[in-house]
Amino acid sequence: MSTATRFYVGFLVVALLIAGGLSYFASSAPDGLDTVALNGCQSVQTAGGEELTGDCIAQHAGEHATAGSPLADYSLFGGHGTVGPAGIIGVIVTLAVAGGLFWLLRRRGTRP
Amino acid sequence: MVVAMHMSDGLVNAPTSLAFGLFAVLVLAVAVNRARADLDDRTAPMAGLVTAFVFAVQMINFPILPGASGHLLGGALVAILVGPWVGTLCIAIVLLVQGVLFADGGLTALGMNITNMAIVGVFTGYLVARSLRRLAQRSRGGLLAVAFIAAFVNTVVASLAFVLEYALGGAGGASLGTVFALMVGLHALIGIGEGLITAATVGAVAGTRPDLIYLLRQPVRGRAAAGSAR
Numbered sequence: 065m066s067t068a069t070r071f072y073v074g075f076l077v078v079a080l081l082i083a084g085g086l087s088y089f090a091s092s093a094p095d096g097l098d099t100v101a102l103n104g105c106q107s108v109q110t111a112g113g114e115e116l117t118g119d120c121i122a123q124h125a126g127e128h129a130t131a132g133s134p135l136a137d138y139s140l141f142g143g144h145g146t147v148g149p150a151g152i153i154g155v156i157v158t159l160a161v162a163g164g165l166f167w168l169l170r171r172r173g174t175r176p
Numbered sequence: 177m178v179v180a181m182h183m184s185d186g187l188v189n190a191p192t193s194l195a196f197g198l199f200a201v202l203v204l205a206v207a208v209n210r211a212r213a214d215l216d217d218r219t220a221p222m223a224g225l226v227t228a229f230v231f232a233v234q235m236i237n238f239p240i241l242p243g244a245s246g247h248l249l250g251g252a253l254v255a256i257l258v259g260p261w262v263g264t265l266c267i268a269i270v271l272l273v274q275g276v277l278f279a280d281g282g283l284t285a286l287g288m289n290i291t292n293m294a295i296v297g298v299f300t301g302y303l304v305a306r307s308l309r310r311l312a313q314r315s316r317g318g319l320l321a322v323a324f325i326a327a328f329v330n331t332v333v334a335s336l337a338f339v340l341e342y343a344l345g346g347a348g349g350a351s352l353g354t355v356f357a358l359m360v361g362l363h364a365l366i367g368i369g370e371g372l373i374t375a376a377t378v379g380a381v382a383g384t385r386p387d388l389i390y391l392l393r394q395p396v397r398g399r400a401a402a403g404s405a406r
Contacts (some may be wrong), residue, residue, distance in 0.1 A: 163224025
């Protein structure tokens, strides 16, 4: 393998390890934006699921249009403990979309 | 476990969402055009991998306070590694994949999420890094310092873009002053994590393939735009 290929393969392996393995150790606390959106509300469990009481921005949030996606919420079909495989699929799909677009856009025949 | 990290639908009204959607489309069209100059047989695969890497690292929420976390936005990271125009496309693709496949980030909020992270975040990170590129090109330590500073600033400024959107068309539920203070305060903490991740990543690339770092290829003197020197 050339050094360039080795570097690219190494970069991809690191991304796959992060999405497929380290993701299990990610914090489940709301992120910065979510913390702001939830400020002023309490989450209470009701018969109909989780509800927000009080007054906060997140009460205006709508159901996601692709909430029924098999990968919704970084899981496989909502399965518990599937964040790793979902992350690996995400890395591969992202690489395919971005790599494909950038390869099509590149200036041809220029290898400095 | 990560569930949602970006703006949902409904936090900002429809006209504001539409306006930022149009703005994002316009900037992305310019970015596609301008990115060509920075993409060749060597940098195109790098840009694809950087995009996949940002997707992966965005999944890793790190704790910043009890009950609150943060994650990489990636603006300065992509700007330093692949340049601002390609970098804008990188983050926009990450947000598109997350919004469509992972139900993370509302589809009507996609224009705002792209504006905040792919446009404001990337260009803020780029402007800071470019203004400090003399320091970045001097030594490895200088490069890491520039990566940290650019990433910290990109995080805080990107959070201000949300405050602007909320000011223009927020659905309500919190006062603008509260939103401003909380967004800036939390993102100053997140910015430290963003800075550390960005510096570590840029440092790792610099240790193996410094020639692949966009910022280090930029001429220190003169006003030659990216790519025009070739």
